[in-house]
Structures are given as structure tokens and as C-alpha cells.
Amino acid sequence: MNLSSIVKDNVVKSQAKFQESSRNIAWLNDTLRHQSEMYMHVSQLVNSLMLAVQQIGELFSSVQYALLGKLPVNLVTPITLHRILTDIS
DSSP: OHHHHHHHHHHHHHHHHHHHHHHHHHHHHHHHHHHHHHHHHHHHHHHHHHHHHHHHHHHHHHHHHHHHTOOOGGGSOHHHHHHHHHHHO
């Protein structure tokens, strides 16, 4: 009788520890999944901001060229540039 109660207590304790471990693993999985999603969103945001900075830089350059009355080379296709240069000659 004493041995069966000891075994029963150990089984109950083992089950409680197993359930606690299962909860901890589930929490860890959720945490890692949310961090992975957050990393992905931050990466997309960084890429979007870099693209915006590049486009704003190009816009700023275009405005400066427009104020100077010159046509920026990056807005001219190679064919158009060739025509402009051949017309000058």
C-alpha cells in the first residue's frame, strides 16, 4: 500500500511537470513566431524606407536641375541623349 501511494505521487508529480513543460514550450513557440513575424515586418519597413529615401534623393536632384534649367542625364534615355548630341553637332 505504501509503495503504490509513492508510485502514484510520483506519477502525479511527473504529469504536473510534463504539463508545465508543455506550457513553457508552447509559450516559447509563440514568442519565437511573433519575433520572426516582427523581424519580417521590420525588414520590409527598412526596405520601404530605403526605397523612399532613394526616390526622394532623385526627386531632389530633378528639382535642382529644373531650377538650373538643365535636363538631368538620368531622366534622358540613351536614344534621346544620342539624338540631342547628334543635333548639336
